[in-house]
Amino acid sequence: MHSAHPGLPEFDYVKPASLAEASAFLKAHVGEARPFMGGTDTFVRMRDGFWKEKYLVDVKHLEGMQDITYDPAAGLVIGAAVNMNRVVASPLVKEHYPLLAEAAHSVASYQLRTRATIVGNICNASPAGDTTGACIAFDARLKVHGVDGFRFEPLQTFFKGPGKTVLQPGDIVVSIHFPPAPRGAQGKYIKLGRNAIGDLSIVGITVLGYPDASSSSGYRFKIALASVAPTPFVPAPAEALLAEKTITPALLEEAAQAAMDACKPIDDVRSSAVYRKAMVRNLTHKALVDVWGRLSAAAR
Amino acid sequence: MSLHRINLKINGVAEQVDVASNTTLLQMLRDRLALTGTKNGCAAGECGACTVMLNGEPINSCMILAVECEGADLVTIEGLAKDGQLDVVQQAIIDQGGVQCGFCTPGILISARALLNRNPDPTDYEIRDALVGNLCRCTGYVPIIAAVKQAAQMQKQAAQ
Numbered sequence: 001m002h003s004a005h006p007g008l009p010e011f012d013y014v015k016p017a018s019l020a021e022a023s024a025f026l027k028a029h030v031g032e033a034r035p036f037m038g039g040t041d042t043f044v045r046m047r048d049g050f051w052k053e054k055y056l057v058d059v060k061h062l063e064g065m066q067d068i069t070y071d072p073a074a075g076l077v078i079g080a081a082v083n084m085n086r087v088v089a090s091p092l093v094k095e096h097y098p099l100l101a102e103a104a105h106s107v108a109s110y111q112l113r114t115r116a117t118i119v120g121n122i123c124n125a126s127p128a129g130d131t132t133g134a135c136i137a138f139d140a141r142l143k144v145h146g147v148d149g150f151r152f153e154p155l156q157t158f159f160k161g162p163g164k165t166v167l168q169p170g171d172i173v174v175s176i177h178f179p180p181a182p183r184g185a186q187g188k189y190i191k192l193g194r195n196a197i198g199d200l201s202i203v204g205i206t207v208l209g210y211p212d213a214s215s216s217s218g219y220r221f222k223i224a225l226a227s228v229a230p231t232p233f234v235p236a237p238a239e240a241l242l243a244e245k246t247i248t249p250a251l252l253e254e255a256a257q258a259a260m261d262a263c264k265p266i267d268d269v270r271s272s273a274v275y276r277k278a279m280v281r282n283l284t285h286k287a288l289v290d291v292w293g294r295l296s297a298a299a300r
Numbered sequence: 301m302s303l304h305r306i307n308l309k310i311n312g313v314a315e316q317v318d319v320a321s322n323t324t325l326l327q328m329l330r331d332r333l334a335l336t337g338t339k340n341g342c343a344a345g346e347c348g349a350c351t352v353m354l355n356g357e358p359i360n361s362c363m364i365l366a367v368e369c370e371g372a373d374l375v376t377i378e379g380l381a382k383d384g385q386l387d388v389v390q391q392a393i394i395d396q397g398g399v400q401c402g403f404c405t406p407g408i409l410i411s412a413r414a415l416l417n418r419n420p421d422p423t424d425y426e427i428r429d430a431l432v433g434n435l436c437r438c439t440g441y442v443p444i445i446a447a448v449k450q451a452a453q454m455q456k457q458a459a460q
Contacts, residue, residue, distance in 0.1 A: 007322060007323075007324070007327060008322040008324065009322065010301045010320075010321075010322055011301070011321055011322055012301055012302050012321050013302065013304065013321035013322075013365060013367050038363065038364075039363060039364070039365070040345050040363055043324075043345075043362075043363060044344050044345070047343060047344070056321070056365075058368065085357065108345070108346075108433065109348065109432045109433020109434075110358060110411065110414070110415075110429070110430055110432075110433060111348060111351050111357075111358040111359050111360050111411060111414075111433045112345045112346075112360055112363065112433055114354070114357045114358060114359040114360075115345070115359060115360065115363050115364060197428070197429060197432045198432035198433065
């Protein structure tokens with residue numbers, strides 16, 4: 001049929017009845033089948049001709065995919081198909097992991113967030129993913145169903161490159177699991193786009209800080225940077241400085257400089273590498289000052 | 301490519317449609333059901349011209365397959381007016397001159413209606429935040445934002 005709409009290429013929509021069936025189907029059609037959530041990346045890539053899957057496997061209806069649960073001892077579980085608007089609006093997320101709600105709110109637009117998911121954002125493995133940093137900062141793990149059953153994948157080792165992860169044929173991420181948030185944690189996500197809201201990030205800065213008696217400074221800071229490396233990037237030297245030395249305004253500047261020095265951004269359509277590096281320093285500093293301000297106020 | 305028979309409610313009317321796997325909700329609305337008020341803009345989830353309300357939530361209809369809408373309750377721009385009476389968001393955008401070429405307007409009005417459903421008294425920032433996924437290349441947005449504010453007032457008065 002003629003249509004002005006640049007339609008999707010031909011594929012078969014597959015809706016398996018169970019995770020076992022879904023994993024078996026994906027394993028049997030390596031290179032031809034792909035699981036999808038909201039499709040906000042999948043459809044765009046298929047329309048643009050980058051992906052030519054013969055089968056799209058819908059898994060959003062499968063067990064546990066749509067649930068958000070919280071337990072003070074076990075932490076937060078977000079089903080892979082829970083959309084970002086639900087994450088932003090969830091009282092559980094707002095109370096215990098406000099940094100995650102803040103990051104999810106920064107993604108695209110309300111109507112796109114009706115489709116977009118945290119797990120989809122992670123599995124897409126874009127270095128620009130807005131929610132990935134918060135998930136890394138909270139030490140989240142992915143629960144994966146593969147042909148051999150369930151396993152957990154930590155995020156620290158999940159990303160292998162732009163669009164590349166450790167997931168194998170047959171793997172389906174079922175949910176993301178957050179341990180209980182560190183006591184007294186304060187977080188900040190700063191997204192720099194070409195406009196104030198809704199854009200992809202030129203850089204994205206996630207900072208989470210909390211009191212930690214086991215570090216020399218008495219505090220632990222988790223930092224994750226978006227759009228500055230082939231994968232979501234943790235500037236370990238900056239984190240180490242903030243754990244080892246007494247925290248002062250000068251140290252916050254030093255840590256921001258260390259974050260800048262550690263990252264390796266590229267030139268692309270959204271920004272030059274030079275600008276990205278400068279913004280990593282300035283905005284990491286801004287986020288650290290903000291988080292430290294709240295941490296030190298709470299300590300007084 | 302397989303065909304799927306889906307049943308859904310569109311603007312209060314039960315519909316049964318046979319759709320191919322790769323038919324988007326937008327294509328089904330426009331090409332199969334002649335509901336051409338919903339517009340195709342970028343086909344990438346950025347411009348919001350295709351925004352419709354699915355089970356009460358606004359969504360880019362270019363970003364969802366028709367087959368995924370089995371059992372859904374859908375409202376398009378054609379379903380916003382009730383019994384010949386414009387929705388307050390429609391009346392307000394007329395009053396404020398928030399329409400020039402009109403291509404973005406159906407999507408804007410669906411986003412605005414959805415905003416007022418979840419937040420009847422939005423601030424300026426909340427209005428901008430809710431409409432960030434609806435691009436308008438004519439108006440500069442100022443009359444559109446004024447229209448949503450006016451609609452919120454009208455809705456409040458009507459409720460009293």
